[in-house]
Amino acid sequence: MTENTQPATSSTTPPMPQPAKFYNVRALWRGEMSLALAFWLWGFVGGIGQVVALSALLLALADAPEGAVGWVLLGWIGSLYVYFTLTFTGIWRAASRVSDKSHANAARVMVILGVLLALGITFQVVFMMGSPH
Secondary structure (H helix, E strand, C coil): CCCCCCCCHHHHCCCCCCCCCCCCHHHHHHCCCCHHHHHHHHHHHHHHHHHHHHHHHHHHCCCCCHHHHHHHHHHHHHHHHHHHHHHHHHHHHHHCCCCCHHHHHHHHHHHHHHHHHHHHHHHHHHHCCCCCC
16 A cells, blocks of 8 residues: 655645736735836836826817816816825735835835825815916
8 A cells, every 4th residue: 555645735725826917907906916017017107197198188178168178177187096096005005015125115105105295286276276387
């Protein structure tokens, strides 16, 4: 009679998760994306893309009636808050999974600065009736 000498770890160990794709919003939200991908692609490149798109929208609406501009801008600003809430949350959660705490802390500082900037601009536009520019 022979014994089975294979380790039992293969059947008891859960499978490793697949690397998150760069477009996987659920992985970003859960923090399952790498910190570098979440920060640089979604935070940096995506943030610049949002600003460029907003600038293009403002240029396109330069001759539109004033009432329409307000509603379009309100909708766009709402979508910006959704985007940056998703991105900041994903970066924060991804930072908690990183072994290099200096990168994690730097990413969290940038998230805090981004939140403070968004709140400051919102305060200026809503309560002071002025453009941040």
